[in-house]
Amino acid sequence: MSHVINFEKTVKHAKILNPLKNFAEDTLTFEYRTDPLTGRNTTVIKDMLSYVSKFLTSDMELLDSLVEKTRTNCPFCPENVRTKTPMFPKDFLEEGRIFVGDAVVIPNLMGHAERSILVVLSRAHHLKLKDFAYKLIFDGFKGGVTYLKRLTEVEPSTRFPVFAFNYLPPAGSSIFHPHMQVLTRDRPFFLVNLLLEKSRAYYEKNKVSYWKDLLRKEKAGERHLFETEGIEWLVPFAPLRGLNEVQAIVKGKSNLLELNDKEWSGLAEGISKMLRFYHKEGYVSFNVILLSGPMNEHLDYFDVNLRMISRPGIQALSFTDAWALPYLLWDGEAVEEPERLAERIRAFTETNK
Ligand SMILES: [Zn+2]
Numbered sequence: 318m319s320h321v322i323n324f325e326k327t328v329k330h331a332k333i334l335n336p337l338k339n340f341a342e343d344t345l346t347f348e349y350r351t352d353p354l355t356g357r358n359t360t361v362i363k364d365m366l367s368y369v370s371k372f373l374t375s376d377m378e379l380l381d382s383l384v385e386k387t388r389t390n391c392p393f394c395p396e397n398v399r400t401k402t403p404m405f406p407k408d409f410l411e412e413g414r415i416f417v418g419d420a421v422v423i424p425n426l427m428g429h430a431e432r433s434i435l436v437v438l439s440r441a442h443h444l445k446l447k448d449f450a451y452k453l454i455f456d457g458f459k460g461g462v463t464y465l466k467r468l469t470e471v472e473p474s475t476r477f478p479v480f481a482f483n484y485l486p487p488a489g490s491s492i493f494h495p496h497m498q499v500l501t502r503d504r505p506f507f508l509v510n511l512l513l514e515k516s517r518a519y520y521e522k523n524k525v526s527y528w529k530d531l532l533r534k535e536k537a538g539e540r541h542l543f544e545t546e547g548i549e550w551l552v553p554f555a556p557l558r559g560l561n562e563v564q565a566i567v568k569g570k571s572n573l574l575e576l577n578d579k580e581w582s583g584l585a586e587g588i589s590k591m592l593r594f595y596h597k598e599g600y601v602s603f604n605v606i607l608l609s610g611p612m613n614e615h616l617d618y619f620d621v622n623l624r625m626i627s628r629p630g631i632q633a634l635s636f637t638d639a640w641a642l643p644y645l646l647w648d649g650e651a652v653e654e655p656e657r658l659a660e661r662i663r664a665f666t667e668t669n670k
Pocket of ligand 1: 388393394395441443494
């Protein structure tokens with residue numbers, strides 16, 4: 318009963334008389350792709366990447382000046398982190414904060430969930446994407462997990478964690494200094510809930526995990542990227558947001574507390590590798606989400622999985638890709654064919670090991 322995953326797409330065209338080509342007839346192509354698990358549409362638009370690329374580069378002088386401006390009184394810089402950031406109450410954590418390598422785990426001053434914490438990732442106030450070293454991300458993960466372990470002792474009903482990176486203002490971060498969020502609630506976020514429900518339905522119908530099936534189908538395929546310590550990396554067939562989006566899957570582990578050090582290191586290595594690719598392509602800003610099933614049980618039908626995307630550049634124009642279609646209409650749009658992106662990433666990672 319495996320191999321039931323269908324990669325469905327429909328191609329549509331529009332004809333225009335193009336002023337850039339002396340009003341010669343031009344054909345635009347729109348490819349509607351259905352996410353094989355959720356059914357959500359993503360429209361793949363060839364050549365859109367080159368059309369929007371001028372908004373994706375950064376004004377490096379502006380970026381440097383913002384780095385300097387935000388360094389003054391930055392609460393996450395090493396000289397301030399012990400005096401200007403919140404601490405956990407003593408009954409939760411005697412020492413108040415968790416330190417792992419350079420990572421510092423602190424409660425969020427203004428949270429986004431009933432248990433909302435931050436992991437300061439580096440001593441440096443600003444990092445180029447190529448400088449997000451494996452060790453720094455790994456230590457950040459370990460700090461986050463140390464917190465989650467304590468949380469499950471104190472408050473077992475708070476069982477749905479998400480790790481999220483928002484780096485620089487185009488990615489929605491109000492603080493420049495490299496950090497990660499860990500948001501944990503008694504109820505899953507919308508996307509997590511959708512993936513859990515659809516994965517359970519798939520398992521009940523097909524008697525096999527969707528995630529297992531997906532990897533079986535993608536492993537040797539044109540969207541597969543690489544493997545890091547058993548973690549599989551690929552470009553999704555129908556991306557959520559579609560700007561350099563990749564997905565990682567932790568095989569057979571349904572929640573973050575089940576991951577071993579090898580798997581955490583595989584995730585850190587893959588993120589670091591992808592950030593070097595983003596840097597090479599001229600990006601400075603990114604988001605990552607790492608999704609987990611409930612921490613108090615193992616689910617055979619769900620695998621811990623990650624998504625990461627690059628974001629637009631830092632420019633005076635303040636262009637954002639969070640426009641009406643993805644943000645309010647909840648549809649997806651990919652500015653490049655996922656298979657072409659996968660090819661470009663592979664070409665980079667195979668020569669930059
Ligand atoms: Zn700082």
